[in-house]
Amino acid sequence: MTSTTSPSALDTVAVVESIADLVAENYVFPDVAGELAALLRSRSAEGAYRAGSAEELAEAVTADLRSVNGDLHLALKHHEAPVPSERGAAVLAAMRRDFEASLSGVPRVELLDGGVAVLEIAPKMFPLDWAAQPLAAALSLVAPARALILDLRRNTGGDPGTVAFVCGYLLDGRTHLNTLLSRQGKVAEQSWTPPFVPGARFGGSKPLYVLTSGNTFSAAEELAYDLQQLGRAEIVGEATRGGAHPREGWTVHPHLELSVPVARAVNPVSDANWEGAGVQPDVRCDAGAALDRALSLAVARLA
Template sequence: MTTPTKLSTTPVVDETVRLLTEHYVFPETAEQLAGLLRERLAEGAYDVDDAAELARLVTADLQSVNGDRHLRLKHHATPVPPKEGAATLAAIRRDFDTSLGGAPRVQLLDGGVAVLELAPMLFPLEWAAEPLGAALTLVSRAPALIIDLRSNRGGDPDTVAFVCSHLLDERTHLNTMHWRGGDRVEQSWSQPHVPGPRFGGSKPLYVLTSAGTFSAAEELAYDLQQLGRAEVVGETTRGGAHPCQGWTVHPHLEVTVPLARAVNPVSGTNWEGVGVRPDVPCAAAESLDRAHALALARLTD
């Protein structure tokens, strides 16, 4: 009987510290966290034989200072490729191929109210433009629309802008990303043209959220809410506003580090740590019925 090989935790933690200090959008916090991880390593806190357990322990420490949910050591059950970002990309490609491109449900409710579920992610726009464009074209004729983000865990800011472009009448400033160091700033705008008819910027629009709605899905809800374009119905979201990149540091482990912070042009801030707070708070399971009732009431005014 062979004895399992002990997990070599020191190289994993050392590389996590390096990536954290080189890339994290908040350098002072990075230094503080790097010191914590080194201290915990020296104490033997990471002396475990299981990669999943190491991921749990390190992630808890990474999120202990400012609660950044994008900052983590992520475990993958199957071996992941070493190329930067490849681990996450491979996982989300599998989800894309099994979710109709991120638009798994289009439904017509009583009164002509349409429901479009976007899940489990807002996939990279080069993949998702065709299926999302088709779904958004299909619902464009409805007198009112409910977008269901309750099971959406994030994705691509460009895809957020693409969806918003179908729900607004003109080119609109949505968000600004401030990258580490302050020298690089990128604005996100809705597109002046879309490949098909728009739902537009005047008909009733509702966005459903849950406590699990995260990251880019939160941006979609927040952007539309801050613009006064949609009512958010459901639960306060998880609160992750920092776009991140992933690096493989072990065959089953990936470090994800936020590289920038979002600033909304209306609120001057973002949803980091606090989540998107609904206009109509209710349990996520009840939110579809609540939004449907609100839409019917608007349509019969």
């Protein structure tokens, strides 16, 4: 259903001004932040955001936010149902609904031919305080498999802490995965695999394949990229969307949430990330054929 709330009822000028302020103050690249804030104010003064619904306002502002450097984490998101005003609460509310409708984010665990297991994590890398138990159960269940196919084709992002947790089952020993730099260029946080994981590890030596699609995004891309850069997994499928900057969300109206990247990721192996370019597969094929392709690779390697 399309919202019938009009931008004028939202006090569009005030909403866009608040968005410009938040972008200017928080976007990870200060020079681009200033350019974007000026663009939004200029477009607002021209009347670009006056007509249409709240959903159309979100689409127009998002297009302008992404017009400078194509950052896909920059967005004004429209929500049909009113969202909480607390910072970050809107995205968590939406994720909770997905979590409860997806077997806690582990919709598929299956043993295929030749002792090869497939584990799908979708549609999100849910927050670890929700997802630790189902992920630990699923990852422990596939631990005895001779090879593992990790399916991220339908995963559109989530919590970096959950990425580190999953990697803990797929690597041997504590491993540095990622460093986040603030907009001032200082180290804001480092991501490492945990020293202990509950249950059994698949480990760091058996064959591992990660399936990707053109929809794989954000934290799911980090999981694929981290494993690829460490030489731990072969990526099979399509290039991913290319969103490497962790974001935070602000509710700027009961139906509108602003998403702004507040840091940038730096991989300790590549000294780079997947922003814009996406994670490039080692074995490129259509996403729909990726599972069969990875299975054939695994069976051939085990033979």
